[in-house]
Amino acid sequence: MIKVIYEVVPHDGGWAYRLGDVYSETFPTHADALEAARIVAEEQRVGGDAAEISFQDDRGVWREEYADGGDRPETEVVDGVWRDDGATHQ
Template identity: 65%
Template sequence: MTKVVYEIVEHDGGWAYRMDGAYSETFPTHSDALQAARIAAAEQQVGDEDTEINYQDKSGRWHEEYSQGGDRPEAEVVDIAAAQK
């Protein structure tokens, strides 16, 4: 099973959550970013219907895959800022 980790970090004059190097929008408070990350993590784990997925990779090649709607990753929120205090 895949694991997705959302990290709470200071970002662009505020707070954000980061996953695999990609940042969320900036939130004014640590609490707002933490709450948003928890919501994103919960939604990441909700199953859906089976579907075909089309996506383009970094080199510009297109791929088509079949995705089982119940095959969802485990998601975790890690509060890096709180751990550094």
């Protein structure tokens, strides 16, 4: 199973969550970004409808594939700055 990890980090004068190198919008507070990351992580775990999908691979070849709407990734939110005791990571 695939695992998707969202990390809460300082970004553009505020806070954001990121997935790999992609950042969310900037939030004014750490708590706002953490809550948004938790919401997005929860939504990733919600199954959808099964469907036939078409996509272009990295070589430019179009592929068709059956996507099982119940095949959802495991998700985790990692707080990149704050620990449970309120201290910051260095």
